[in-house]
Amino acid sequence: MTNDNLQEHLNNGLYGTPQLHPDEQRKYLGTFRERVSLTITFKEFSNNQNACLTAIKQEISSNTEEELSIKINGQLSSDIIDKIIQISKENNTKFEYLADASFSHDDDANAIVICSSKSALHIENIDVESKYHELFERKSEEKNDPKEDKKGFLSKLFDL
Structure with missing residues (x-):
């Protein structure tokens, strides 16, 4: 072994094998951004x-060209995970349950990533709220229900 090879071998033993874009892989649950079709936080x-x-359901059924898989962050609640696994089985789609502690579970962290395991997709818009905005607009219209605009007891008492 030459001196450079020996040093490289020692560094790999001490620090682990170098990874390509490790922050990106943590954000997208172990895959690269260009392979992602949809993300849900x-x-x-x-x-x-x-x-x-x-x-x-719509994302999996609409993409017939690529073989997609669902990556599930292990911090999700078990009832949601069960529903996602059921969707996966109904559509013959692979899923991966990732219980790695390095994956964040903040509000802005990805809970679900739908991606291609073999090739890059290069999809510009992968955020669920912007890609399927019609589903989320219905929810916001329901929130504007006049029943929710009722004032509380203290507000009525002090005219706040």
Whole structure:
């Protein structure tokens, strides 16, 4: 072994094998951005679970050219995971349950990533709320219900 090869071998032993774009892979649950078809964050799931599940169904059924897989962050609740696995089985789609502690579970972290495992897709718009905005617009219209505009007891008492 030459001196350079020996140093490289020692560095790999000490620090692990170097990875290409590790932050990007952590953000997209172990895959690269160019392979991603759809992302759903924890916040989007908590705000509108039904619209997110419908978007997953539509995304999988609409893409017939590429073999897509679903990457599931292990921090999701088990009832949501069960529903996603059921959708995956209905559509003959592979899924991956990732319980790695390095994946974040903040509100803005990705809970679900739908991606191609073999090739790059280069899809510009991958955010669920902007890609399937019609599903989320219905939810916002329902929130503008006049029943929710009622004032509380203290507001009525002090005219706030």
